[in-house]
Amino acid sequence: MEGIMNMVGQVGRNVIQSVAKLGDATLFALATLRLLFAKPWQGKHFVMQMYAVGVGSLIIVVITGAFTGMVLALQGYHMLVKVGTEALLGPWVALSLIRELGPVLAALMFVGRAGSSITAEIGIMRVTEQMDALEMMAVNPQARVMLTRIIACAISLPLLVAIFDVVGLFAGYLIGVEMLGVNGGVYIGETIDKVGMIDIQAGITKSIYFGLLVGIICTYMGQRATATTEGVAKATTRAVMLCSVMVLVVDYIITSFYL
Amino acid sequence: MSGYKKIEMVVGIFVLVGVMSIAWLAVELGGVGGLGSNGYKVIAIFDDAGGVRTGSDVMLAGVPVGQVISVTLKDNEEAEMVFNIKEGVLIASDATVSIRTKGLIGEKFVRVNQGSEEDYLAEGDEFEDTESAINIEDLISKYIFSGETK
Numbered sequence: 001m002e003g004i005m006n007m008v009g010q011v012g013r014n015v016i017q018s019v020a021k022l023g024d025a026t027l028f029a030l031a032t033l034r035l036l037f038a039k040p041w042q043g044k045h046f047v048m049q050m051y052a053v054g055v056g057s058l059i060i061v062v063i064t065g066a067f068t069g070m071v072l073a074l075q076g077y078h079m080l081v082k083v084g085t086e087a088l089l090g091p092w093v094a095l096s097l098i099r100e101l102g103p104v105l106a107a108l109m110f111v112g113r114a115g116s117s118i119t120a121e122i123g124i125m126r127v128t129e130q131m132d133a134l135e136m137m138a139v140n141p142q143a144r145v146m147l148t149r150i151i152a153c154a155i156s157l158p159l160l161v162a163i164f165d166v167v168g169l170f171a172g173y174l175i176g177v178e179m180l181g182v183n184g185g186v187y188i189g190e191t192i193d194k195v196g197m198i199d200i201q202a203g204i205t206k207s208i209y210f211g212l213l214v215g216i217i218c219t220y221m222g223q224r225a226t227a228t229t230e231g232v233a234k235a236t237t238r239a240v241m242l243c244s245v246m247v248l249v250v251d252y253i254i255t256s257f258y259l
Numbered sequence: 260m261s262g263y264k265k266i267e268m269v270v271g272i273f274v275l276v277g278v279m280s281i282a283w284l285a286v287e288l289g290g291v292g293g294l295g296s297n298g299y300k301v302i303a304i305f306d307d308a309g310g311v312r313t314g315s316d317v318m319l320a321g322v323p324v325g326q327v328i329s330v331t332l333k334d335n336e337e338a339e340m341v342f343n344i345k346e347g348v349l350i351a352s353d354a355t356v357s358i359r360t361k362g363l364i365g366e367k368f369v370r371v372n373q374g375s376e377e378d379y380l381a382e383g384d385e386f387e388d389t390e391s392a393i394n395i396e397d398l399i400s401k402y403i404f405s406g407e408t409k
Contacts, residue, residue: 199289
């Protein structure tokens with residue numbers, strides 16, 4: 001009896017703690033985003049972060065995009081050819097990429113490449129008391145460290161997703177038309193015919209939300225990490241896990257609005 | 260400072276490539292700035308819209324010449340469609356329109372059958388004659404019915 005009571009109590013405690021953390025994270029995000037209009041404007045640090053998270057993730061996004069487009073074309077062709085509709089290979093590849101795989105895969109890669117480093121960096125800055133040092137020099141660490149990273153994530157992820165889409169489309173075309181022998185004109189014509197502005201809008205909207213989400217979660221986790229080596233390691237793992245799951249959950253929610 | 264200048268350059272290139280990718284997707288696939296921006300509008304009244312929607316193609320001799328920009332109910336009994344026809348495409352005033360299907364189970368489109376008159380439809384004009392969608396169920400029931408009477 002005592003054991004069951006304890007177990008139920010533990011569940012309750014975990015739920016309360018999670019809700020408290022969610023509230024804390026929301027307040028943290030709002031407090032940080034409010035600094036967007038605060039002076040001095042952290043332009044130089046923002047550019048540095050764009051370089052770190054955006055340009056830094058470029059190569060992995062291009063490689064992932066190319067192989068995603070290629071495998072979609074290969075897989076799709078062998079499914080569609082069974083029912084004689086390989087003419088629809090173009091829209092198959094394009095819609096899968098633009099609506100779903102582009103935003104989600106690019107975001108997951110982005111979490112692994114940029115998100116983890118953000119959490120680790122901020123965590124270590126806390127361990128080595130760099131945040132306090134910044135404050136001593138009358139620099140608001142929330143504006144210089146947190147805000148620049150969140151905004152850099154929110155701006156660079158949509159750009160990365162667009163690059164992912166374009167690379168994937170070309171790779172899919174290469175495999176579909178050059179290797180598998182689908183008629184090139186039909187491939188392009190059907191793609192242009194079936195893909196609408198709403199699809200592109202859905203993909204880009206998703207990526208903006210994903211960018212904000214990754215930025216906020218990773219900076220928050222770094223900021224609230226226990227200031228020890230172990231604490232930073234734990235926070236980084238948790239940030240990556242939480243971001244990956246949240247990307248998929250939010251993806252489902254946004255998709256249901258865009259059908 | 261030169262190190263920072265270099266970073267600035269690289270970030271600039273990255274942003275430009277990204278924005279160009281979005282623009283390419285929107286213009287090439289999304290059809291932004293294509294049809295719809297220039298052209299003229301004509302109206303057609305059908306007994307049955309038969310599945311034509313906003314965005315369906317308008318074809319003349321099998322070539323896309325415009326798009327359906329609205330399908331609305333008129334006087335609670337007829338379907339009124341507005342087409343946007345590309346600039347430079349001339350449709351004779353006695354041309355007729357019909358609703359057809361691409362392939363056997365493909366999507367619906369509007370077919371314009373060119374007329375022989377010398378004067379052409381202009382902005383806001385209405386087609387004189389329309390032919391509604393061919394309903395396959397009606398055709399089949401007609402066929403079965405005619406078989407019974409023999």
